[in-house]
Amino acid sequence: MDVTDKAVFYRALVEQALEKALPAPQAQDPAGRVAEAMGYSLLCGGKRVRPVLALAFCELCGGDPAQALPFACAVEMVHTYSLIHDDMPCMDDDDLRRGLPTNHKVYGEAMALLAGDGLLTLAFQQALSFTGRPEAALQGARLLAECAGYKGMVGGQCIDLETGGQPVTIELLQEMDAGKTVALIRAACGLGCIAAGAGEGELADAGQYAHGLGMAFQLRDDVLDVQGSAEKLGKNTGMDAARSKQNYVSLLGVEEAQRLVGLYTQQAVAALDAFPGDKGFLRGFALSLADREH
Numbered sequence: 001m002d003v004t005d006k007a008v009f010y011r012a013l014v015e016q017a018l019e020k021a022l023p024a025p026q027a028q029d030p031a032g033r034v035a036e037a038m039g040y041s042l043l044c045g046g047k048r049v050r051p052v053l054a055l056a057f058c059e060l061c062g063g064d065p066a067q068a069l070p071f072a073c074a075v076e077m078v079h080t081y082s083l084i085h086d087d088m089p090c091m092d093d094d095d096l097r098r099g100l101p102t103n104h105k106v107y108g109e110a111m112a113l114l115a116g117d118g119l120l121t122l123a124f125q126q127a128l129s130f131t132g133r134p135e136a137a138l139q140g141a142r143l144l145a146e147c148a149g150y151k152g153m154v155g156g157q158c159i160d161l162e163t164g165g166q167p168v169t170i171e172l173l174q175e176m177d178a179g180k181t182v183a184l185i186r187a188a189c190g191l192g193c194i195a196a197g198a199g200e201g202e203l204a205d206a207g208q209y210a211h212g213l214g215m216a217f218q219l220r221d222d223v224l225d226v227q228g229s230a231e232k233l234g235k236n237t238g239m240d241a242a243r244s245k246q247n248y249v250s251l252l253g254v255e256e257a258q259r260l261v262g263l264y265t266q267q268a269v270a271a272l273d274a275f276p277g278d279k280g281f282l283r284g285f286a287l288s289l290a291d292r293e294h
Contacts (some may be wrong), residue, residue, distance in 0.1 A: 003284030007052060010065065014051040017069040018042060018076065021126055037107040037115035038122070042080045044098050049217070049289070050075045050188035056285065057192025057206055060277045068195035070130045071140050075188045077123035078148045081116040082157070082184075088112060091161065092243075120148075132195060140194045147187035156180025160245075168246050174215070181221075182214030205274040212268030213286050219261045220290060222247040223254055265290040 001009065022039050025032035051072035058068035087094040087102040088109060094102055104112035127144055130137040146152060156179025163172065189206040198206075225240050226249050240247050248257040268286045272279040 003281055003288060006056075006281045007285065010052045010055045011048050013055065013066060013069060014048050014072055014076065015043075017073050021073050021077075021122070023122075033107070033111060034114045034118055037103060037111050038118050040106060041084050041097075041103050041115065042077065042119060044100055046098055047294075048076065050079055050184060052285070053185065053188040053210075053213075053282075054192040054195070056282050057189045058195045059192075060275055060279065060282060061193050061196035061198040061202055062277065063192075063196030067130075067132060068192050070126050071144075071191035071195055072188075074123040074127040074140075074144055075184060075191060077119045077126065078144065078153075078187075079184055081119035081123070082148075082153060084112050084116040084119070086157070091157075127191075130195065133197065136194050136197070140191050143190050143194065144187050147183040147190075152179050152183030152187075154179075156183065164243060164245055168251075170248075170251060173246075173248060173251070177215060177218045178211075181218040182211055185214040185217070186210035202275070205271055208271035209268045209282070209286075212264045212266070212271060213289065216261045216264035216268065216286070216290055219248050219257050219264065220292060222249045223257050223261070224293070225249070226254060261290050 022042060023035045025035040025039070029035070054068050054072040054075060055065035059065045083097060084103045086092050087097055088104050095105055096102060102112075103115055107115065123144065124141055127141040128137050130140060148154065150158070156176050159172070159176040160180060163176070168176075186207050189210040190203050193202045193206050222240070225247070240250070248260065252260070265286050269283050272282055
């Protein structure tokens, strides 16, 4: 299979697992509305970058990608909860996500808040349902908590909120994105390694790939916010400038930001040299994200 076909295969596994993991709203269930709101955001598509990485690293390390599905679902649930909360009026106040009205526009702010909370807690239920080695489930849940918490994704979002509209340095942007974007990608890659029973060395090498890929992903996002099409992206463009938020493009220019996309992508690809397995998919996946249009 080429990179595109393999990604489609992985995504199909993930979609089936997510649908199975999500609680089905019951007609007489007084809490059914929050289950519906959770599904609205979780099952509305997306690139599924993080769960795909979890399955791919599991396979690279000699495991069956299907065995990593509980971890893959968990990391996508955390990612989706973060998007729901990020879109709310108290944060970015966005109206559009993946081509659809954002969760709070459909269900209201209070229900959107609960939907995010529900996905976050369901994520750890999923991670702990991993049926391999018992210690692996705990190791995976610990890694996910670390990467999603205040020293990871939450911390990065805090920096983003605290610096809104203020001058920032490249170093501060890198610290913010190491938490806001890279951390959960690192969790995804590491969870795949854990599912396959890989050791600390493989986890560290997967982390190097995640850092390069995550930084390239964020830089490309900043370029697309300036040059991209809202129709293709499924979300509004020009939002950083509208909020007076500085990013890599405003500090460095489009050309330099795109050059750094290529540099970080090559760092990710180089990290794969440490793995003995077939690295073709993960190499191609990184390259495809570097010039994506959505």
